């Protein structure tokens with residue numbers, strides 16, 4: 001996706017969270033499309049939970065467009081253990097960035113949420129209108145409620161102030177830059193690491209959390225980044241005509257069971273031992289598949305298949321090793 005009238009190559013674009021998996025993929029995609037005027041700050045340079053620091057940054061730098069990909073993110077264990085941190089940090093980041101973006105006159109902002117905003121037993125595939133129609137999955141409820149508040153902020157600032165704030169809800173993402181720390185990671189990096197280490201150690205089996213029966217959808221982060229760049233470049237008139245909603249789902253439209261995923265990762269890694277399902281660990285929501293009709297109407301489709309994407313992730317992990325992250 002190249003520069004467009006709504007996302008010119010000269011635009012001052014702030015990518016919040018540019019060192020994270022999604023933010024780094026967006027940054028790569030923008031750079032590949034010729035964007036040179038990117039504003040990037042590490043957490044050490046700009047803590048987005050610090051309102052004064054965020055105000056000073058926006059007033060001094062006056063970004064025109066903002067990708068909000070900074071968040072406290074983690075798997076089931078981290079979400080369930082650090083419940084206060086997950087709701088606090090995500091609400092604070094969203095409040096500070098969106099309100100200061102509005103005060104500084106930012107032309108357009110894209111907020112990244114997550115498929116966990118949907119009810120635990122939402123009809124499948126999940127459509128945007130299923131938001132707030134049932135109870136959430138309890139293990140990540142604080143995170144999900146923060147993300148729902150973020151969507152509501154985009155909509156409220158648009159309706160009250162005319163601010164062009166939009167939101168995208170990605171399905172489960174994976175790829176280069178993923179978190180391979182077993183205490184805080186999502187299922188794909190956790191399994192890639194476990195299988196790789198089991199292969200190196202010649203271990204007879206690998207433990208997989210849960211029963212293996214939940215169904216999940218996975219999208220490569222470079223496909224997600226292409227979707228984000230497209231969404232930032234779409235005029236408000238096109239958004240209103242094709243999306244007709246404050247946020248849009250971004251997914252592949254296909255899902256696999258955790259068992260099928262584990263078997264595929266075993267093949268990609270070249271591990272020949274056994275899988276053992278640890279049923280003392282939680283499964284989470286039974287099925288999560290997004291309806292992607294609105295993104296398709298905008299002309300986007302994923303390009304990277306699961307086996308190809310897993311191979312690239314494995315290669316990245318083997319090159320980088322397990323970079324330790326804060327929970």
Ligand SMILES: NC(=O)c1ccc[n+]([C@@H]2O[C@H](COP(=O)([O-])OP(=O)(O)OC[C@H]3O[C@@H](n4cnc5c(N)ncnc54)[C@H](OP(=O)(O)O)[C@@H]3O)[C@@H](O)[C@H]2O)c1
Nearest residue numbers: 017019020021022043047048070071073112113114172173
């Ligand atoms: N990963 C997924 O499967 C997935 C799925 C759906 C939605 N999403 C959404 O996509 C977005 C990005 O996720 P990700 O997977 O890229 O997460 P990530 O790899 O953990 O990156 C998060 C980024 O946010 C930054 N950050 C966190 N707290 C901050 C703070 N207080 N001040 C400044 N920066 C802060 C981190 O900075 P440091 O690098 O300095 O720590 C990091 O760059 C999130 O909104 C998430 O909800 C992700």
